[in-house]
Amino acid sequence: MIYLDYQATTPLAPEARExxxxxxxxxxxxxxxxxxxxHRMGRMAAAAVEVAREQVASLFPSGGxxxxxxxxxxxxxLAIRGNAAVRSGEHIAFxxxxxxxxxxxxxxxxxxTELPVNADGLVTPDVAMPQYVGLMCVMAVNNEIGTIxxxxxxxxxxxxxxxxxxxDGVQAAGRMALPPExxxxxxxxxxxxxxKGIGALWVRDGLKLIPNIEGGKQEAGLRSGTLSPALCAGFGAAAALAVERMDQDRVHIEELWQVAREAFSGWTLNGSAEQRWHGNLNIRRDGLDVARLMSDCREVMFSAGSACASGSGxxxxVLRxxxxxxxxAKSSIRLGWGRYTTREDMQRACSIILEAADSQG
Incomplete structure (x- = not known):
């Protein structure tokens, strides 16, 4: 099988597994x-968690x-519900x-208040804003169309x-610098x-949040519950590797982008052609039956949209x-690739998808 759904999840790095x-x-x-x-075993586990925390912190700006x-x-x-301004009733823009x-x-x-995007999938800096806003939510890289x-x-x-x-830095972390602003x-x-099963929230120094989960006061009192040293260690190793390989991975992903763009040159790109992450290709072809296409391309794992909305009908x-x-929107597909996708994988996947699409007439 050829996996082209990196926006949904990524294969576990061998270093993270170890x-x-x-x-x-x-x-x-x-x-x-x-x-x-x-006790000693607890302190050993706690030390492993703190090593992982430092590794994950390398993904973020300093000062948090x-x-x-x-x-x-x-x-x-936690960021939204634990925000004092939001809890006091201040406006949220997203x-x-x-x-x-x-x-x-x-x-x-x-x-x-919902902030509109333009046809490129970008919020323009001059977007109309309510007068009183306590929190603005904007994702760095979109999970469906890859716009930055x-x-x-x-x-x-x-x-x-x-x-x-x-x-929301989920699709940007480890691929580019996260915004210091x-x-x-x-x-x-x-x-x-x-x-899977672990994430993180980076909080700027001096910013106080209110916990959503009460209990043992773990994680600086903000997130009660026993941490898994194994999950933390895997996250830390993956983060350290992503930082170390960021430039190398970017070059590889750019090469695959060129292969895919050339193969699907007759299809329409959804979202900005310039302001986007090149590991995400969201494209459409008029009249395409995506459900049939996915059925005919069982060897290739790709998406008809966001994994979280798949099957909802x-x-x-985002496309609306x-x-x-x-x-x-229903004639659109999303292809996503990354570190472990080979050039041969990409070429074969494109060939399989194009052949199946052409067979629909």
């Missing part, structure tokens, strides 16, 4: 301690702390193409209103070749936001 195995200890080992216990969470979704919920983890959370709270938002300029708009800026940034381990809110009608 780091995790060291902390999946059985009864004969000393590596199964609770990192919150005061890393809080481990169970996922990026939890991290985003882009129309945010992940459901942001949109659904914000709409459940109420008192929100002008975070620096939008941060300036947020500061004009006195708002804090929350950035942000006040909070959420990331996920399994999107950077780490394990709903048109992608950039102006596509239902027919255009």
């Amino acid at each position: 780091a995790m195995l060291a902390w999946l200890g059985g009864p004969e080992s000393e590596s199964f301690g609770n990192p919150h216990s005061p 702390q890393v809080i481990f969470t169970g996922s990026a979704t939890e991290a985003l919920n 882009s129309a193409i945010e992940h459901a983890a942001v949109i659904d959370t914000v709409k459940a709270i109420g008192n929100w 938002q002008p975070i620096g300029e939008l941060a300036s708009r947020a500061k004009e209103t006195g708002a804090l800026l929350l950035v 942000a006040d909070m940034i959420a990331v996920s381990a399994h999107k950077i070749h780490g394990p 709903r048109t992608s809110h 936001a950039i102006g596509l009608d239902d027919a255009e």
Whole structure:
């Protein structure tokens, strides 16, 4: 099989797997301690967690702390629901193409404004803003169409209103520098070749949040619950590797982008051609039956949209936001690749998809 769904998840790096195995200890080992216990085994586990925290911190700007969470979704919920301004009823502004983890959370709270995007999938820096905003939420790289938002300029708009800026950095982490202008940034381990079941929220120094999960006061009192040293270690190893290989991975991904763009030159690109991550290709072909295409291309793992919305039967809110009608959105596919995708994989996958699409007439 050829895996081209890197926006949904990424294969576990061998280095991350090895780091995790060291902390999946059985009864004969000393590596199964609770990192919150005061005895020797607990202190060993706690030390492993702190090493991982430093490794994950290398993904972020300086001047903040890393809080481990169970996922990026939890991290985003902590950032939004734990924000004092939001709890006091201040307005929340978010882009129309945010992940459901942001949109659904914000709409459940109420008192929100959706910021439109243009046909390229970008929030323009001169976007109309409500007068009173306590929090602005803008993702760095969109998970469906790969567009890269002008975070620096939008941060300036947020500061004009006195708002804090929350950035969903899930698709950007380990691939590019995360924005130093942000006040909070959420990331996920399994999107950077780490394990599923762990994420992190970076919080700028001096910013106080209110915990959503009460209990043992772990994670600086912001996220109660026993941490998994194995998951933390895997996340840390994946983060360190991503930072080390960032330039190398970018060159490889750019080469694959050129292969895919040439192969699908007759298809229409969804989203900006310039302001985007080149490991994401969201394209459409008029009249394409995507369900049939996916059935005919069982050897290739790709997506008809966001993995979180797959099977819902709903048109992608991201594709609607950039102006596509239902027919255009439903004739779109997303291909995503990364570190472990070979040139041969990409060439074969493109050939299989094009042959199946052509067979539809």
